[in-house]
Amino acid sequence: MPYIPGLLSFREVPAALAALEALTIQPELLMVDGHGIAHPRRLGVATHLGLISGYPTIGVAKKRLTGRHEEVGEAPESHTLLLDGDERIGTVLRSRGRVKPIFISPGHRVGHDTALAWVVRMLTGYKLPEPTRQADKLASNR
DNA sequence: GCGACAG
DNA sequence: ATCTTGTCGC
Numbered sequence A: 001m002p003y004i005p006g007l008l009s010f011r012e013v014p015a016a017l018a019a020l021e022a023l024t025i026q027p028e029l030l031m032v033d034g035h036g037i038a039h040p041r042r043l044g045v046a047t048h049l050g051l052i053s054g055y056p057t058i059g060v061a062k063k064r065l066t067g068r069h070e071e072v073g074e075a076p077e078s079h080t081l082l083l084d085g086d087e088r089i090g091t092v093l094r095s096r097g098r099v100k101p102i103f104i105s106p107g108h109r110v111g112h113d114t115a116l117a118w119v120v121r122m123l124t125g126y127k128l129p130e131p132t133r134q135a136d137k138l139a140s141n142r
Numbered sequence B: 001g002c003g004a005c006a007g
Numbered sequence C: 001a002t003c004t005t006g007t008c009g010c
Helices: A008-022 A047-053 A112-120 A130-139
Strands: A029-031 A058-061 A078-083 A087-093 A102-107
Touching: A008 A047, A029 A047, A029 A130, A047 A058, A047 A102, A058 A112, A087 A112, A102 A112
Parallel strands: A029 A058
Antiparallel strands: A058 A102, A078 A087, A087 A102
C-alpha cells in the first residue's frame, strides 16, 4: 500500500497491530505519529488504530493535513486551536522555542484537553514528545 | 483549472 | 519519507 494523503492508516495500521501483538505488556495509551481526528473524514491513523485495537490513542503530527489555525505564540508550550470551520479538530502546539509547531488531536477515547496535557507532559526539551522520539530512534536503527 | 497534500 | 541546507551541542 503506497502512501496516499488521507489514507495513511491503511499503510501503517497493519504493522502497528503486529507490533502490539508482540508486546509483553499492555499499554494504557498509544501515542501515534500522525493525526487523530484532524483528518478530512475525522479518521486519521491514530483514530483508525484506536478503533481497531481498542486502545486509547493520541495523534501527534509534524505537519498539518487539514484545518486552519492562527499563528502560534513563540514561547514554548504556546498553543492555538486547529479548526475546520467552527469545529475544533486539534491543537497546534509550540513544543519548544524556534521550531515549527506540532499538531495534536484526539485519536480514540481521549479528549482534546487530555490529549494536549499528555503530550506536554511527555516533552523533554525537544520538538517531539519522548515516546515519538524513542520510536523514531528505533525506526532509524540508533 | 489550480493549489494542497499526515508519513 | 528522503534530501538539502543551516544552526547547535559535544
